Amino acid sequence: MKISDSRYGTILSIPGLMLLLVWVLIPFSYLFYLSFLRYDNINPVIFSGFANYERVLGDSAFPLILTRTFIFAFGSTGFTVVTSLILAFCLNRIVKGSTFFRSLVIMPWAVPLILSGFLWAWMFHPSFGPISDILMKLKLTSEPLNIYKNPNMAMAGIIIADGWRRIPFLTIITLAGLQSISPELYDAAKVDGADSFHIFGYVSMPLVSRPLLIGTLITLMFSFRSIDVIYSMTPGGGYAKSTYVLGAYLFDYMYEFLNFGVAASASVILIIFTLAIGSVFIYYTLKKR
Amino acid sequence: MKSKSVVILCVFLAALLVVGITSAAQGEKAYELIDWNKPLPMTERLLADQYVLPEGWQEATKGVKELVFFNSGALTHDIATAIGMELFEQKTGIHVKALEVGSAYTFPKFLSVVTSKDPSVHIGFIRAEVEYAHVASAGWAHPIDELWTPEVQALYSPGLVDCIRWDDHFYGSVNIVQWYVFYYRPSWLEAAGVKKVPETWEEVWEAAKKCREWAKENLGPDYYGLTFGATKAGHIHIAMLSALTYSQGGRTLKEGKFNLDTPEFRESWSYLVNSIKEDIADVACLGYSWSDYQKVFGMGKAAMMLGYSVYAVKFPTDFPEMAGDWAAVAPPKWDATHPDSHRIGYINYDEYVINNFADDRHKAAAMLFLDFYRSKEACMYELLVEGNDSFLPAVYDDPNIVDKVDWDLAKAVAERIGASEPVKAGTTIPEVRAASAKTARMEALPPGAAYVSDILSEYLGKSVIEGMDADEALSEALSKIVQYTH
Numbered sequence: 161m162k163i164s165d166s167r168y169g170t171i172l173s174i175p176g177l178m179l180l181l182v183w184v185l186i187p188f189s190y191l192f193y194l195s196f197l198r199y200d201n202i203n204p205v206i207f208s209g210f211a212n213y214e215r216v217l218g219d220s221a222f223p224l225i226l227t228r229t230f231i232f233a234f235g236s237t238g239f240t241v242v243t244s245l246i247l248a249f250c251l252n253r254i255v256k257g258s259t260f261f262r263s264l265v266i267m268p269w270a271v272p273l274i275l276s277g278f279l280w281a282w283m284f285h286p287s288f289g290p291i292s293d294i295l296m297k298l299k300l301t302s303e304p305l306n307i308y309k310n311p312n313m314a315m316a317g318i319i320i321a322d323g324w325r326r327i328p329f330l331t332i333i334t335l336a337g338l339q340s341i342s343p344e345l346y347d348a349a350k351v352d353g354a355d356s357f358h359i360f361g362y363v364s365m366p367l368v369s370r371p372l373l374i375g376t377l378i379t380l381m382f383s384f385r386s387i388d389v390i391y392s393m394t395p396g397g398g399y400a401k402s403t404y405v406l407g408a409y410l411f412d413y414m415y416e417f418l419n420f421g422v423a424a425s426a427s428v429i430l431i432i433f434t435l436a437i438g439s440v441f442i443y444y445t446l447k448k449r
Numbered sequence: 450m451k452s453k454s455v456v457i458l459c460v461f462l463a464a465l466l467v468v469g470i471t472s473a474a475q476g477e478k479a480y481e482l483i484d485w486n487k488p489l490p491m492t493e494r495l496l497a498d499q500y501v502l503p504e505g506w507q508e509a510t511k512g513v514k515e516l517v518f519f520n521s522g523a524l525t526h527d528i529a530t531a532i533g534m535e536l537f538e539q540k541t542g543i544h545v546k547a548l549e550v551g552s553a554y555t556f557p558k559f560l561s562v563v564t565s566k567d568p569s570v571h572i573g574f575i576r577a578e579v580e581y582a583h584v585a586s587a588g589w590a591h592p593i594d595e596l597w598t599p600e601v602q603a604l605y606s607p608g609l610v611d612c613i614r615w616d617d618h619f620y621g622s623v624n625i626v627q628w629y630v631f632y633y634r635p636s637w638l639e640a641a642g643v644k645k646v647p648e649t650w651e652e653v654w655e656a657a658k659k660c661r662e663w664a665k666e667n668l669g670p671d672y673y674g675l676t677f678g679a680t681k682a683g684h685i686h687i688a689m690l691s692a693l694t695y696s697q698g699g700r701t702l703k704e705g706k707f708n709l710d711t712p713e714f715r716e717s718w719s720y721l722v723n724s725i726k727e728d729i730a731d732v733a734c735l736g737y738s739w740s741d742y743q744k745v746f747g748m749g750k751a752a753m754m755l756g757y758s759v760y761a762v763k764f765p766t767d768f769p770e771m772a773g774d775w776a777a778v779a780p781p782k783w784d785a786t787h788p789d790s791h792r793i794g795y796i797n798y799d800e801y802v803i804n805n806f807a808d809d810r811h812k813a814a815a816m817l818f819l820d821f822y823r824s825k826e827a828c829m830y831e832l833l834v835e836g837n838d839s840f841l842p843a844v845y846d847d848p849n850i851v852d853k854v855d856w857d858l859a860k861a862v863a864e865r866i867g868a869s870e871p872v873k874a875g876t877t878i879p880e881v882r883a884a885s886a887k888t889a890r891m892e893a894l895p896p897g898a899a900y901v902s903d904i905l906s907e908y909l910g911k912s913v914i915e916g917m918d919a920d921e922a923l924s925e926a927l928s929k930i931v932q933y934t935h
Contacts, residue, residue, distance in 0.1 A: 201587045202896045236648040286733040287671065287745050309732045309914060395553070396681030396903065399735040400910030415557040416899040418583055420564075 179377030188431075194424035201418040212425035221401070229405040229433075231315060232322070233384040239323035240330050241372070247327065249364070262335075281320035284393075285304035311361050311402030314394060318403050322389045326382065330375045337371035338364060370444070372409075377441040381434055387411050390399035406430050480813035482509040485595055485820070492600050496843055498853050500824040502540060502817070505917045509813035516814050518572035520547040521555045521799065523613040530624070531834035533827045535862055540821070543814050553682060556580055559804075563589035565807040571815045574624060577612045579684050581621060583896040589810050590620040590802035596820055606842060607822075608796060608890040609670045610735045615893060622819040623798035623840040625831070628885035629692060629794040630777045630878065636795055637664065637752040637774075638780070646776075648792075650696055650720065651784040653753060660752035665866075674729045676751035678737040679721065681906035685739050686721075687894075690905070692755055692795040693717030695890055697783040702731040702892045707901060712929050713918065714746055716783075722912045722919040735910055747771060755780055758885065761877040762836030766869075777878045779885065796891040826834070834859045838882055845883040851875050897933060904929050 163171070198208040216222060241348050247265055254261055254348045268276070286306035307313040341364065349359050387407035390397070396412075397404025410430060414423035487493045487504040493502040494732050524531050534545035548570065559573035563584075573590070575581055584590050602610045606626075631653075633646060637825045638656060640860040641663035647653040657674025658918050664672035678685040690833050699713025708714075711874070724730040730751075734742060746754045747768035764771050782791035801822065803815045821827055825847075828839040833854050844850060851873065859871040876882060894901070908926035911917045917925075 172730070201583060285741075286736075287731070287741070287750060288748065302670065304733075306733050308736050311914070392555070394736070395738070396906055397909075399732075400914045401907050402910075402914075412899075412903060415560060416903065418560070418587070418899070 181446045191424050191427055194420055195428050196366070197421045197424075199419070199421040201420070201422075208421065212421045213429075214304065215422055216429060221404075225404055225406055225409050228315070228403065229384065232319060232386070232390070232405050233380055235319040236322040236326065236383040236386070237376060237380045239319055240326045240383075241309075243327050243374055244330035244334055244375075245322065245372070248338055248368075249360070251331070251335055252338045265331050266328045268325050271325060273322075273325050273386070273388035274392050276321055276325040277318075277389035280317065280324070280389070281393040283318050308394065308399050309446050311398075313382075313401070314398045314402045318390050318393050322383060323394055325389070326379050330372075330379055333371050333375035334368055337368035341367045374442060377437060377444070378406055381437050381441070384437060385430055385434055395447065406433075458743065475539070476835070478812075479509045479511075479809035480816055483813060490600070490897045491596075491598060492604055495601070495604065495820075495824045495841070498825065500536075500540070500821050500826040503645065505810070506541070506813070506817055509651050510541070510543065510810055510817065512815040513810050515544045515546055516572065516811065516818055517546045517548060517570045518801070519555050519558055519570065519574045520549050521552045521574050523549050525867045527828070527835065528863055528866065528871065529831040531866050531868075532830045532834065532859060532862050533822055535858070536826065537818055537821050541814075541817065543818075545818065552690070555635060559584075562806060563587075563806065568804065568807045568811070571804050571811045571867055572818070573804060575621070575797075575802055575821045576684065577621070577800050578687060578891055579898040579902060581612070581800060581893045581900065582615050582801070584802055585615040585618070585620040586896050589805055591805045591807070591815075592618045592620055593621050593622070593803065593816055593819065596622065596816065602844065604841060605884050606840070608888070609751050609798060609840065611824040612798060612893040613800065614795075615754065621802045623823050624799045624801045625797070626840045627756050627759050627797040628838050628882060628889045629688070629779050629780060629797070630758050630881050630885060631753070632746060632756050632760065632775055632777050633753045634749070634771075634774050635776055641752070641798050644671050646778060647753070648778075648781055649784045649787070650693065650781050653781055654720075654724070654729065657724070657753055661729050664752065671731070673731045674753065676726055676737070676742045676745045677721070677724075677730065677734050677825075677852075679735050679906070679909055680741075681903055683739055684788055684893075684899070684902045685737075686909060687902055688739075688795050688797070688858075688908055689725060689755065690714065690717050691719060691890075692780060693720055693783075693857075694904050695789050695793040695795070696781060696787070698787065698791050700892065702894065705895055707895065707930065709901075709930065715923060717856045718909075718923045719919045720908065722922070725913045726919075732913060736915060746775075753815070754794075758838055758882050759836045777881050790888070792888070794885045794889040796889045798891055829854055830859070832876060833874070836877070838886065842883070842886040843887060845876070845879065852862045900933050901930050 192357045194211055196207060196209060198211065198407050199205045213386060222359040236315055249260065251261055252266065263449055271279070283289050284305075284307050286292055286308070295305050307317045345363055347366075354362065384405050387405070390403055390405060391411065394403045397408050406426065407430065410423050410426035413419045413426060482505045489497070489501055491503075494503065520530060530547065534547065538544050538811060548558075549915070555574050556576065559570070559575065562570045573584070575584055576866070597613070613619050623684075637660050638646070641656070641659040643656040643659055647656045653675065660675070661672075661674035664674070677689045679689060680686065688823045694701055694711075694713045694717045697713040697716060699710060699711055701714065702708055725732050737745065742754060743756045743760050745751055746756060747760065747764060748845060749770055758777075761777055764775055765773070779792045780794045780926065782789065782870045801819055803812055803819070807815065823840055825841055825844055828844045829850055831837045832839040832844055833851060839845060847853070854873075856873050858873065863870050904926045908917070908922040912919050912922035
């Protein structure tokens with residue numbers, strides 16, 4: 161029996177499709193189903209229509225939580241992109257000891273996000289953290305530095321902690337992009353009289369922009385649904401919930417308030433946001449082809 | 450033909466009888482095979498210097514090789530638990546395996562187990578005041594009423610027994626207990642011109658104010674009169690608010706429901722908020738966990754705190770810079786108009802519950818472990834080796850208790866788990882602890898408590914950071930709480 165190529169392709173994709181079904185579709189369908197239940201572990205479980213969605217979207221704190229989520233995600237991604245670019249360009253120039261410096265840059269990647277949060281929480285601790293101590297010893301501040309009492313500084317703190325852990329990934333992607341640029345292009349630019357800034361703006365950046373963009377979108381997606389660093393650094397979202405983001409909101413409803421229905425609806429909302437960012441990523445990936 | 454039919458009918462009936470008897474035998478749950486009051490009444494078994502196993506345990510736990518439970522944090526910090534596991538294995542041959550989970554994730558891990566009906570983890574570790582009632586009412590914990598007869602209840606701290614009764618049933622037993630006591634630094638009080646040790650929260654306020662002024666001038670801007678933890682993590686702010694409420698004779702629960710809109714709770718709320726606003730306590734208290742603020746006191750950055758009794762053991766070893774400049778008394782009452790019976794300590798209390806989805810034989814083994822862990826034998830290791838408090842007040846009354854501890858075993862276990870070597874010594878601040886055991890209190894809050902804790906934490910922050918009026922902040926918080934809990 162002769163099987164056509166398209167049918168053969170379909171048959172070969174069945175195991176993959178099955179995995180997709182088991183790992184993605186079934187859990188997502190269950191999550192979607194849960195989001196329509198009153199499932200708070202206090203009252204009997206009943207179908208409640210859109211009540212959970214109404215609760216999340218109607219929560220007076222929700223607009224603020226969403227704003228903070230965007231500030232955190234874009235702040236962390238922005239910090240990561242800028243730092244990664246600087247590091248990647250520096251690493252690209254370093255010849256002696258390049259292996260050592262590259263290993264050094266990758267090191268934070270080995271630290272789990274949750275530990276990164278604990279580490280930075282200790283660094284920024286107002287009573288026994290080294291940052292406050294050093295600043296006081298250098299007489300740069302007369303009082304202990306407590307980033308948590310200022311909502312903007314608290315947000316900046318968690319952005320630094322989250323970005324610190326994500327920088328290696330984006331640095332490596334950018335560095336790989338930079339190293340794939342033919343040295344002849346740089347030589348040609350130099351012959352044409354281009355200085356370092358021109359080379360950066362007209363040669364390096366355009367050629368590294370695609371991997372950088374893809375890396376940035378992935379970082380943005382991860383930051384958007386991040387909770388590890390926030391939870392370990394500012395449990396409960398910090399003083400007056402200044403660092404309370406959507407991920408923390410859903411974690412609280414799931415693991416603290418045990419209200420699975422509301423947690424599920426918050427998850428669905430978070431998935432929609434992440435998918436919106438993901439679709440940009442997919443668009444650019446497919447466009448490359 | 451007829452006789453053939455009769456024979457067939459008889460065989461059928463006999464088979465039915467056998468099946469019936471077998472089913473009936475199987476209908477008896479494994480844990481029901483244990484007679485908790487034999488060979489000795491349960492109270493005597495528990496009070497014996499060496500725990501006495503109940504009758505029928507072998508049959509009930511037949512085939513059980515291992516018990517698995519979640520331990521909050523690394524076992525290195527829980528030497529008494531490790532000794533308890535070892536002693537239990539020596540007595541029963543059942544190995545106890547601790548899954549070490551960070552304290553913030555112990556409950557989420559247990560929640561994952563019970564919601565997926567996973568029978569492989571037999572014992573969960575939960576916080577009594579916020580998680581217990583929810584776990585019990587959701588049907589995730591196996592009821593253990595047979596372990597909590599009225600006679601047995603009478604052996605233990607009444608405040609604690611109240612916490613493990615939910616809906617007229619018992620679902621939990623002790624893992625760890627620490628009474629709150631009031632610590633102060635005598636040298637600071639003297640230097641600041643405080644004539645006597647504060648006995649009321651009113652006096653604490655005045656003393657803390659003087660200490661802050663003195664410390665700010667002589668030690669630095671980050672030295673305060675009072676310290677406490679008020680982070681949402683571990684619901685530590687609930688402890689402080691409850692302790693202040695109890696000191697006025699108030700309660701946070703009434704007939705099993707939240708009772709927060711009371712003059713006592715409002716006073717407690719204002720006290721906490723204003724202590725930060727009026728610069729007696731550091732604003733960082735809002736982010737301090739239970740260990741942070743006690744560390745702050747240990748490091749000598751605050752004059753007073755309401756803290757765990759276990760720190761009386763830790764100060765000399767973990768904070769040598771204190772150089773003995775600390776003392777502890779019973780928690781203060783609200784003001785001089787209140788009776789001394791209002792000098793009630795809060796309790797740091799974590800519980801073991803049995804996974805309701807575990808099989809019956811493992812449930813039986815888990816019940817046996819819980820029974821052992823509340824016995825005098827296990828409690829004396831908690832008190833003397835780890836420095837926690839004893840769940841069983843009788844341990845405080847035994848003058849020869851130090852010699853009843855197997856110190857060689859304690860040392861061997863310490864070496865195996867990497868803990869510091871235990872020192873053979875008596876109980877620190879014994880009078881304060883023994884008194885607390887009788888009066889200390891905590892309330893197991895009803896389902897939804899975590900949300901209440903979250904809202905209180907948020908509005909505490911709003912009041913301190915965003916300058917919202919304390920009373921207005923509480924009223925707004927309470928109206929949100931009412932919406933959620935009704």
